[in-house]
Amino acid sequence: MEREKRYVPVTVHFDSDGTMSPMEIEFSDSEIFPIEKIVDVRRAACMSVGAVGERYTCRIRGRESCLWYERGRWFVAAKVKE
Numbered sequence: 001m002e003r004e005k006r007y008v009p010v011t012v013h014f015d016s017d018g019t020m021s022p023m024e025i026e027f028s029d030s031e032i033f034p035i036e037k038i039v040d041v042r043r044a045a046c047m048s049v050g051a052v053g054e055r056y057t058c059r060i061r062g063r064e065s066c067l068w069y070e071r072g073r074w075f076v077a078a079k080v081k082e
Contacts, residue, residue, distance in 0.1 A: 002079075005077065010025055033061065034060070039059060055067075
């Protein structure tokens with residue numbers, strides 16, 4: 001399955017100590033997904049699209065998905081539509 005790097009708008013909560021917590025991801029105007037839980041945060045590579053950043057492993061709609069923060073922008077490894 002081919003994937004592409006897609007930058008997405010993310011609503012983020014900042015704690016008083018500066019910790020970022022993504023709250024929801026917007027894939028399009030009609031697709032906004034709340035993040036139910038942040039499972040893990042670590043610096044990691046996204047091998048499928050060739051990028052490195054802070055990887056947030058999140059639970060969205062009961063499934064784990066990865067969201068990356070890279071140089072001030074958020075991205076996902078989205079499936080390429082054929």
